[in-house]
Amino acid sequence: MLRLTALTTGIAMMGAAAMADSHGHSHDHGDMARIPAPEGAMVYFIGLEDGATVSNPVTLHFGARGIGIAPAGVEWPDTGHHHLLINVDPDSVDMEFGLPADDQHIHFGGGQTEVTLDLPEGTHSMFLLMGDHNHVPHDPPIMSTPITITVE
Ligand SMILES: [Cu+2]
Secondary structure, three states: OOEEOOHHHHHHHHHHHHHHHHHOOOOOOOOOOOOEOOOOOEEEEOOOOOOOEEOOOEEEEEEEEOOEEOOOOOOOOOEEEOEEEEOOOHHHOOOOOOOOOEOOEEEOOOOOOEEEEEOOOEEEEEEEEOEOOOOOEOEOOOEOOOEEEEEO
16 A cells, blocks of 8 residues: 655654554543634645646645644644545544544654655545644644545
């Protein structure tokens, strides 16, 4: 599947995965309030158009406006960290809990704003989704417009 070429990202992902395992689904629905999204906050892919054709390795740059970037686990007001969801139906994401960490839900818990990936040839849909210090999406979710790219 996906191979992360940036070693630092790999290390950050393992940290995020461990955190998700221990905390991701341990919250009680009732007393777990999602953090409100700052007014007008948005995330987006920088310099990558919907429908683009690219070749490996694919470097993605994550933009954020109206919200700051903080590492996972650090609770600062009006911040979050990026998640890249690949070939995931946005409607299938449970916004009430911490996002899973796997090949299709990549956490940037170190506060990274780019990643370089080797993607399988073919067409892939993807979107960005901001998560709070617990990897839980804000309310309402701060999500990019999904894009579809073709990897040759
Ligand atoms: Cu996360």
